Amino acid sequence: MEPRDLALLLALDALLQEENVTRAARRLGLSTPAASHALARIRARLGDPLLVRAGRRMVLTPRAEALRPRVRSLVEEATGVLRAAAPFSPRELRRTFTVFTTDHVLLVLGPALDRILRDEAPGVALRFLPSVVDDWVPLRDGAAELSVCILGHFPSEFRTRRLFTDRFVCAVRADHPRVGKRLSLDEYLALDHVLVSPLGLPSQVDRVLAERGRERRIRRVVPFFNAGLLMVATSDDVLTVSERAARALAPALGLRLLEPPLPLAPYALNLLWHPRLDNDPAHRWLRDVFVRAAAAADPEPAAPRARGGGAARPAPPGATGGRFAPAAARRRRPGARPRVSG
């Protein structure tokens, strides 16, 4: 590779990012003709037009689309190598991070995250977007910096870190007329169900039921945990949902939490990010903030006890033990399957 190849790589990056020769030229500190020449050289080199006219604008060819994240990654890596290592200070940081996640994660981590950021980095903004199935695509493109998710399928170069585990509980309104201290499978299936499915994927609950030749009646499918919990608080339906999310809202909504009458595997919530951000001090700090927020937010919610005491409102968020069995009791079922919703 020659030095001017690096210049071509920079030009290609600007062209692919801007999708406009004039703006790419401005970004590169060149004239429009110079950027156009660079584009011509790259076209000749790659044997692909890369940017083609579409009326008034330019659009990327499939080859260019495929190259964009790779080129972005290479340029960021190269820029990082040459950047003087200034001491990193979260307090001085002025940056907006885009994070894919669900309201489940916001219910669990939101307050702790907010507290840490206010204390340590007043100039940092977090922009949360609803999770999508292939959230690694915008992470790779640079459209987002982080995803907090149950790990699904993603390219092997991505980095992950476990944040916290969660498990299923059943939530019904506190004065539900047909639900007692415990919930048998028959009682459970006699109820109407709300399903929270942020990604529109099938639930572990239905898979486990199907394995037993049973089926539940799902009346409502909603993408948000808040909405699902509110629905069961104002109806006689039952919601099988994240214990942490349910415990965060149960006192305010007047919900009662019960042990599901099914063996449902616990599941882990993880950070997912692209390797080009691995060594970015700000990103490293952000990941650490999420880890600390997870540690601060009710470290291990305990399981609802199978017997007794089920009629009262659940313990408030942050409380442990009490009417809930030790967490160790539910660690016997390993192997949460990817991408399930409650």
Place this chain on the structure above:
DNA sequence: ACCAAAAGTAGTTCCTAGGG
């Protein structure tokens, strides 16, 4: 409302200059 001309926008081509 329709159409054509003018104006505006964006990229390419041709030519020249300068550096290694």
Place this chain on the structure above:
DNA sequence: CCCTAGGAACTACTTTTGGT
């Protein structure tokens, strides 16, 4: 001499304007 960058001119296309 070769390569890169820049300026002027050109081309292609869209939008605006004005006349009917």
